[in-house]
Amino acid sequence: MSNNKYKVLIIEDEQNINNLLDTLMQANGYQTIIATSCGSGLMMYASHRPDIVILDLGLPDKDGISFLTEIRKTDFTPVIVLSARSDEKDKVEALNLGANDYVTKPFGSEELVARVRSALRTVLYQAHDSELPTGKFQTGDLLIDYEARRVFIGDEEIKLTQTEYNIVDLLSRHPGKMLTYSFIVKEVWGYNDMGSTKRLQVNMANIRKKFGVKPGKKSFIINELGVGYRMCDDSEKLIDSI
Incomplete structure (x- = not known):
């Protein structure tokens, strides 16, 4: 894979933006595949297996959210939403459904390229063996199998997105240490902006939600409001909530 250009699937129906994205991605060394609707995007995705997707939401046949929902049933290929919708609820919905990032139009070319690089770095996180722990981590009933990138609570496997896993993985490599919001954001996404803490x-x-945390129940990650998060050490009594 390292000998080939990364493939970027652009799903955008506005021709001028399509041309801009196509030129921008190719100028930065990426191979581009273009689709102008949700349906054609799904077909291109299935046939070309891109490394990353840049997705508009206002598509002529279906909302781009439909594309995101469909591929997230089976795949964790990074998706950057590129949309004119700037409401917080739209951003939260897309991130909740598995988008790796959300960029509003109009956008800066350098910023978008930086976010593409960051998303690719995130998805290839597991490839850097020298930077990753091996073996397993356990605190209470929580077990992380680093090599398999799988998380269990008791006998139940917890299905996390790649971004969610990378957050849990990062916290587990510093058990007992409070990691600031800005540190986590930089390590996981590679950059900081106004929406980073919200993301x-x-x-x-x-x-x-996936850990099944409820008030008064045992948890594994402690939040110090305004500061950051900390993975409990195995010696701690797990009573705080995330």
Whole structure:
């Protein structure tokens, strides 16, 4: 894979933006595949297996959210939503459904390229063996199998997105240490912006839900409001909530 150009699937129906994205991606060394509707995007995705997707939401046949929902049934290929919709609820919905990032139009070319690189770095995180722990981590009933990138609570496997896993993985490599929001964001996404903390909180809320955290129940990740998150050491009594 390292000898080939990364493939970027662009799903956008506005021709001028399509041309801009096509030129921008190719100028930065990426191979591009173009689709102008949700249906054609799904077909291109299935046949070309891109490394990353840039997805518009306002498509002529279906909302881009339909594309995201469909591929997230089986795949974790990074998706950057590129949309004119700037409402927080739209961003939260897309992130909740598995988008790796959300960029609003109009966008800066350098910023978009940086986010593409960051998303690819995130999805290839597991490839850097020298940077990753091997073996397993356990605290209470929580077990992380680093080499398989799988998380269990008791006998139940917890299905996490790649971003959610990378957050849990990062916290587990520093057990007992409070990691600031900005540190986590930089390590997981590679950059900081005004929406970074919100993006982290959305992902953490999803982790909390998947971990089945309820008030008074045992948990594994402690949130110090305004500061950051900490993975409990195995010696701690797990009583705090995420």
